[in-house]
């Protein structure tokens with residue numbers, strides 16, 4: 186395991202981290218997260234007063250992350266009672282929360298009213314009535330956005346496309362349907378309709394679809410002003426900015442997206458004689474993705490002559506379901522052999538009883554042996570947050586690096602953790 190130059194991530198020797206904290210291990214860098222937040226602020230918030238950026242917490246959420254996002258001055262997008270509860274327990278200011286969901290329960294909406302969240306993004310006409318009733322009960326005013334479907338298709342995996350007509354999210358872009366929703370919000374005394382929301386999909390490397398969607402929403406705003414006298418104060422353009430998983434990806438800075446969005450908003454507002462709405466964005470992956478890696482220990486190595494060599498690691502599908510779910514591609518480095526020439530091509534397999542549990546096909550590596558440490562890159566988004574216990578594998582620990590400091594922000598699950606709910610059920 187000796188190497189003259191182990192792989193370093195955010196200034197830390199990853200081989201030493203694996204030795205100290207065990208594997209599989211999620212490693213997040215607070216410095217990198219803050220750097221991403223900073224460039225979002227520079228791209229949008231500092232250039233355009235009144236604009237806001239909400240980190241989409243589904244990408245990676247912990248109380249530690251809430252505190253980082255809070256101190257960076259961003260808002261937080263949550264999509265369930267669980268995410269909302271986590272934010273509140275972390276002391277995140279509730280007025281900076283945006284609550285999403287295509288099927289929010291009455292319990293979740295009640296939490297939103299009681300906690301006083303900043304925005305509820307209403308996904309369906311019925312939800313306006315339900316929210317009005319709950320807000321009236323507590324006599325609390327609620328600010329909402331209506332999520333619409335702009336009917337714009339992003340080039341991404343089918344499972345993470347959301348802007349197209351055939352979607353479970355949002356209200357279709359049919360003027361009569363939207364008019365009904367807007368009218369209903371205007372008639373609800375406890376509800377204030379602040380504007381509209383759309384989200385086109387995830388891991389997108391296109392600018393033109395944001396432009397297209399904004400044009401459609403601005404035209405809708407114009408129509409609503411004419412028909413109902415309603416003028417939107419804000420447009421939420423969702424998230425979706427793509428990141429680098431492998432060398433094939435060419436990520437853009439956030440300004441590439443936000444400049445196009447802002448230019449279109451300004452231009453359309455002028456053309457249509459509308460008050461310029463404030464813009465909100467909701468990047469998730471772009472903030473957390475490249476700020477995280479996963480460390481594994483290599484175990485069994487199986488060579489099938491003229492077919493492939495399977496190199497198995499001590500995690501897999503339960504800690505990173507993305508390759509199995511979306512054919513997602515990752516790159517990885519053999520951390521203790523980072524300076525050795527890559528002389529072979531192998532397939533990195535997980536340890537689950539599942540043929541599809543392959544993390545990386547055709548990875549170039551130096552010669553490998555049991556005990557080597559593999560660092561899979563860009564796992565900070567939708568890794569830990571989508572983790573599960575398939576095969577009753579305990580979920581890994583998560584450590585957060587900050588300068589030279591290392592904090593365990595989520596301890597490794599134990600076998601007893603796996604039984605806890607069963608044992609508690611026995612007691613009751």
Ligand code: LLP
Nearest residue numbers: 241384387388424425426467468469470567
């Ligand atoms: N806003 C809304 C309303 C969303 O639904 C999402 C993601 C985002 C913002 C953030 O999108 P991002 O900037 O992270 O692309 N599990 C999938 C991704 C699902 C994303 C769902 N919504 C994956 O691992 O690729």
